[in-house]
Amino acid sequence: MISPAAVTGSLNSNVPTAGPARPKNIIIMVGDGMGPAYTTAYRYYKDNPETEEVEQTVFDRLLVGMSSTYPASVSGYVTDSAASATALATGFKSYNGAISVDIEKRPLPTLMEKAKALGLATGVAVTSQVNHATPAAFLAHNESRSNYIDIAQAYLNTDADVILGGGQQYFSESLLAQFTAKGYQHLNEFSQLEAVTRPKVLGLFADVQLPWAINDKQGHKLSKMTQKAIELLSQNQQGFVLLVEGSLIDWAGHSNDIATAMAEMDEFAAAIEVVEQYVRESKDTLVVITADHNTGGLSVGANDKYEWHPDVLHKVKASPDEIATRAIASEQWQPLVAELMGFKPSETELTALDEARMQGNEPLTVALRQLIDVRSNTGWTSGGHTAVDVQVFSSGPGARLFGGHQDNTDIANKVLSLLPESATQQ
CATH class of the missing domain: 1.10.60.40 (Diphtheria Toxin Repressor; domain 2)
Known part of the structure; x- marks a missing residue:
């Protein structure tokens, strides 16, 4: 296990050093499918053409390292979201499709489970259905990511304090009644979220996915969910662990849809800036941002032309x-x-x-x-995933641990090492 003392190393001068060595709160943010070409394209997409310089984005400010994403060897080198999320949530490799189970389909303890056992609050805020692969791997266990109904049912036993996203079609009236009986406030309209002042909350704001950001320009749903999740989870004096996912970056990538992808990147960046501001003010919160894999083989420029036109x-x-x-x-x-x-x-x-x-x-x-x-002049090589390494971004106490090259399982093990002391002894 990595010692928090290692945090004092100097890998990136942009990473703040103020605050405690061990964070009270941990926020994991996943840009689903967000390979390096996406953050590069986003920089040029946000560039002000009236100035000579190309302005930095939040991704440039917080960049600290890179990560490999390959799954267990039985699935080769190209991961899916389930295997990668399992690695990020547990520190173990598994097969494509696995939801925090090993290659023998045995449950693997997750970051959220360990945090909850220590008395920390936990939550997820995503733009896909809440029981999609990434949030599922942090909250549940299943041999297949496709078992959406079973995963939704399993959420009842997670005791998660905040669950926000889409997925109404997977939660029956009977299941919702069980959540309500356990003290959850069930929301099915996004406008209801603002009035919520206490956990626990199950917010299901769409049948499956939330609207594309490009079609919902005033929505800012991910950044608003992120803000509300932090507000609710921070009421726990012992701290919290929150997962935020820009899920639909990946969906746009699968469709080779650059306009929609950049709008999703913009909303994910807005959510990161909400967290970045909280980290700056709280001094006791770590944020780690990465992608689970690269989607679509995006190319910023194509067709033998030295051009890209955002x-x-x-x-x-x-x-x-x-x-x-x-x-x-x-x-x-x-x-x-x-x-x-x-x-x-x-x-x-x-x-x-x-x-x-x-x-x-x-x-x-x-x-x-x-x-x-x-x-x-945008190029693509695939409608699926690729095996390219992804970037890692971080800020707050413990951020220096994530510098340089690492594997996605290393990210999980570093995060686990930063939980309260008793967590490393379990």
Whole structure:
């Protein structure tokens, strides 16, 4: 186990040294699918073209290291979210699809379980369904990430203080009644969240995923959930452990949808800035931010051209799937597409879009994504995950432990070493 004394090493001058060596609170933030190209693209996406310099983002400020993400050898080198989240939550490698069980399907103790046993408050705030792979691996155990109903049922026994995200369809009326009987406030409208003043709370704000940030520009749902989770969990005088996930970065990456991905990155960055401010003020809170894996093989520049045009992305007013839905419903679809895309497609491009439109929503959605790729000169290599290492960002007491290269299991073991003393003796 790593000693907190090691924190005094100097690996990154941007990491604050003030405060205790061991944190009272720990916040883990996961940008699902957020490989290095995503944070690079986001820097240029946020750049002010009126200035000579390229401004830093929160990711640049907090960068401390890198992490490998490979699963147990039975699954090769390319991980899925379940195996990677299991590694981050337990410190052990497992097979793709595993929810905090080992390769023999035996439960592995998780960070949240250990924190709860020590009297700390625990919570998750995510933009996917709350029982999706990453939050599930921190809160539950199951041989398959696909067992959504079983995982939702298992949450009843976690005693988690805050559970916020989507996933209404997986929580039956009977199960919700059991949560209520255990003292949970059940919310199904996002507007209800602001009035909550105490844990425990189960907030399910969508049937499955929360809305795409690009379609919900005033929503800021992840940053608001993060703020509320901190407000509620910090009422526990012994401290808390919180997981925050920008889940839909990955979903946009699977779709090779750069405009939607950058909007999701922007909302994840906003949530990080909420946490960064709390860490700065509290002095006793550690934040560790990473990705579970890389998705899509994003390339910032493509087609042998030394160019990338993020200005194109800023003009896109809705996600391509939303644009496609509206275009199919409208006879005057061409001006509608031009308005929502932020540019007028050429005659050749309109012909291709017309052919795709006649085939239905999904072909038109794909055609719109590809058109945005052409105009921005964005490249992709996959609709799945890749094995590239991911970045690690950190601030607060213990942050220096996460500098340099490490494995995702090392991140978990370092975090576990920073729990209150008795945790390392269990």
